[in-house]
Amino acid sequence: MSTQNVARGLVPAALVVVFMLAGVQPSFADGGTDSGFIDNGVGVDTWVVDRDTGKGQLESPSSGAQDPNEYKYELQCHLGGGDFDTPCLARQLDCKDREDGAKGIPVMWLSRPRGVPGAVWAHHSGPTCLYDPKPEDLLPRIAADIQRQFQNLPVNAGAVVAQPSPNTLRGAETNFYAEAAEQQFDITMFGQKVHVVATPVQYTWNYGDGTVFGPQPSMGGPLPPDRWGEKTRTSHAYASTGDFQVVLTTSFQGTYSVNSGPPLPIPGQGQFNAPPQTISVWRSLTRNYADDCNANPQGQGCPGVGG
């Protein structure tokens, strides 16, 4: 009669769980959704146009992210050749000369999608000022150096959150997720103001027990406390007990814009590590107790009895 399932049985072993409040999500419940053409294409399979055949096909995952647009700038109010739009000149952007005497040139940025035969240049941004005696030489020089600048920026790789935390159970699915966000930086290169936007795109989890997951695109997400223990895309089950150092490496894709020009892609990704987070893996003991503690106060699992 010792292990029968008398109704009052099943005392779970002590689970030391530190509940964490799920972060408050920004609510757009009342804000509608974006109806922009570009926004609604996000997540839809992208295609590429073959330069030789002119035919479109599904983009292969290995082709790598490339900026779908090309850009150029034109002098503001320039109509072509030696012609300028006189009324436009009257309200032309006033580019103050810089302290070092460099002359400011007002320009307009134009863009057009690559791969579309006959695509027209359309206004992208501006007017804005370029400062360089030879503005046409500026972009290649910045482009050549931007990758090195990018990797040296103080980009925050994001925070590691574990559920449950700081303790979890051996063999149980522990949900890990990253809290990484887009970050913006203003730097100066070759005397130009360069604005860099770093967007997290890939995540690599080193769970500290020899298991590495990634790089992969999911940052994971929080689970409500009543669903802790469920398997998620980024969860991990530890096979042994102990303390483990979890390290998140986040890869960022970057864009840079020169003097408020269009965002241009930074060719390579930057890798940034989050500070290690320690997780303690405990073992759990589950025993079924069938004694009635009123009848037998010394029974296993009853209050005050070691177990």
Add this chain to the structure above:
Amino acid sequence: MTSQNSFTSRAVRSGAAALVVGLALALSGCNSGGSPGPGGTSSQVAEEKPTSSATSTPTPTPSAVYKPADASGPARNVPVPVLPEVAKTETKEGLEAFTRYWFELLNYAYQTGDIAPVEAITSPSCEFCSNITNSLTTNYQGDRWLAGGRITIPAASTSFERSADANYQVILQVLQDAITYYERGGSEFRAATKPSNTGNVLLVGFENSAWRVNGLHPLR
């Protein structure tokens, strides 16, 4: 279909491969002034003055005058686009005309929240399409409306070749004006969407004697 196939192969061989067709869409609806910016080189296609409708019926009522959306209310008397005869044929011209028509219906949906006409000629499997129409349905609920967002197609081209999945490809440049989101009282319920300029491919099939959009994908 035999004659068309031979036409296709001839067209391809002739090297006039680009077959760039300026589908300058001068759509009903008004320029919201989203672009180009001050002093910019205008690359936009010309616009037509919106008229109440193409018909010249003898009793033009004042209430039938087209009025674009603004803070005071949604667009009024938006003409329903009409499918041109040529767009009913499985020809290159028909495909081009159908493409223009499809984007006119999309503009109609942006201005009215009425997505039924464009959905009627669009496969539910077009994810991009349903993303847009679902967002419009959401944003037109409860005394809300959109202003701007006019789409123009300055460049469109097709090789008019039927692929293995029976679709024809149209490669497009899509320009869209800025969108403002209004609710009753004229306040904005979400941040405005900036103008955009993108390359896309439209996948169109000819099924049961009619063109139908089966897919829309952004180009990289």
